[in-house]
Each structure stands twice: as structure tokens, then as C-alpha cells.
Amino acid sequence: MVTSIIQDLRVQPLGVKPFIGTGGGKVVPDSAGFYYQRGTPVKITGNHEVGVAGENEASIGVLETGIHKNQAPDGLDTRHRLNVTTPFNYLIRGTAGGIVAAGANLQMGANGKYVVQTDKPLAGVALTGGSEDATIEILI
Numbered sequence: 001m002v003t004s005i006i007q008d009l010r011v012q013p014l015g016v017k018p019f020i021g022t023g024g025g026k027v028v029p030d031s032a033g034f035y036y037q038r039g040t041p042v043k044i045t046g047n048h049e050v051g052v053a054g055e056n057e058a059s060i061g062v063l064e065t066g067i068h069k070n071q072a073p074d075g076l077d078t079r080h081r082l083n084v085t086t087p088f089n090y091l092i093r094g095t096a097g098g099i100v101a102a103g104a105n106l107q108m109g110a111n112g113k114y115v116v117q118t119d120k121p122l123a124g125v126a127l128t129g130g131s132e133d134a135t136i137e138i139l140i
Contacts, residue, residue, distance in 0.1 A: 003112075006137060007091040013064045013083035014091065014127075014139075019051030020076040027051075027076055029069045035076055038066040042084055044103035047128040048137075050084060060125060060139060061086030088139040091127065096136050102129040106138060114138060 007014070018036055021027045029035050036042075041059035042050040053059040064083040072080060097113030100106065104126045109115035114123060114136065124138040 004093045005090050006093060009086055009088050009090060009139075013085050014061070014088075016082055016084060016127075017046075017049045017078060018067060018076055018080050018082050019045040019049055020078070020080075033069045035067045035069065035072060036063055036082055038063050040066070042082075044125070044127060047102045049102070050082065060084065060088070086139065088125070090140050092124070092138050092140055093135055094124075094138050096130045096132060096134045099131050100126050100129050100134075100136055102126050104129070 019027065027035055030037070036052070040063045041053040042061065042063060043053040043057050043059055045051040050060070061084040064085045067076065067080055067082065095113045097109035097115040100114065100116060105117040105122055106114040106124045106126055107117040107120035108123045124140040127137040127139055130136045
């Protein structure tokens with residue numbers, strides 16, 4: 001399987017969507033008016049999407065940018081973007097060797113495909129999910 005580099009994260013931060021909430025539970029600004037504040041640790045919550053990392057949750061990095069209610073007076077929506085400074089070096093494309101959820105720790109499987117980590121060394125973290133043989137995006 002050929003892996004292609006999408007982005008060099010040593011040079012440019014990772015651009016992602018903010019988690020905006022589900023159903024009636026929308027993300028609301030804090031007392032300072034921030035939906036997301038610069039320097040906050042974040043986790044992967046969906047395909048190309050991050051939310052605030054809580055206690056005992058794995059963080060992929062910290063926010064380089066934030067979103068204040070002055071920038072989103074009507075609330076967050078899918079047009080908003082955040083930049084994340086991450087310890088990963090690259091964002092790559094690879095092939096899923098089974099069902100992979102966004103945010104899953106990955107290891108190398110058969111034929112150069114990425115599978116959910118069980119006992120092998122970490123090969124990356126899925127930024128996007130997919131089914132068997134789908135092209136996924138991986139932080140390495």
C-alpha cells in the first residue's frame with residue numbers, strides 16, 4: 001500500500017472542525033465568552049473534528065486558535081475551524097484493514113493496511129474513520 005503525505009505538521013498546524021454538540025446539547029461559551037480557548041488540550045471527536053479533552057482522555061494537541069462568541073454570535077456551526085498544534089509530525093493517507101473509528105489508535109496490519117491497535121507498537125491515530133479498504137487520514 002502506498003501512503004501519501006497530506007500535510008507536514010512540523011510546519012503548519014492541523015486544521016480541524018470544532019465539535020459543536022449533538023442534538024439539543026450544543027457547545028456553549030464559557031464565562032469569558034469562549035467556545036474554544038487557545039491552549040486548550042483537545043481530542044478527536046469525529047472525522048476532522050475535535051472537542052475539549054477531559055480528565056483521563058487522550059489529547060492529540062492543544063489549540064493554537066480559539067473561537068469567541070464575538071466570532072460566532074449565533075453559535076458554532078460547521079463553517080468554523082480551529083488550528084491544533086500537535087506532537088505528530090505528519091498527516092497521511094492510508095488504507096483501513098478493517099473498521100476504524102476516528103480517534104482510534106492504529107497499528108500496522110497485513111498488506112500495509114492500518115488496523116485498530118491491540119498489542120503492536122502505535123503506528124498512528126486515525127483523524128478520519130472508515131470501513132475495510134477505505135482511505136483514511138492518519139496522524140503519525
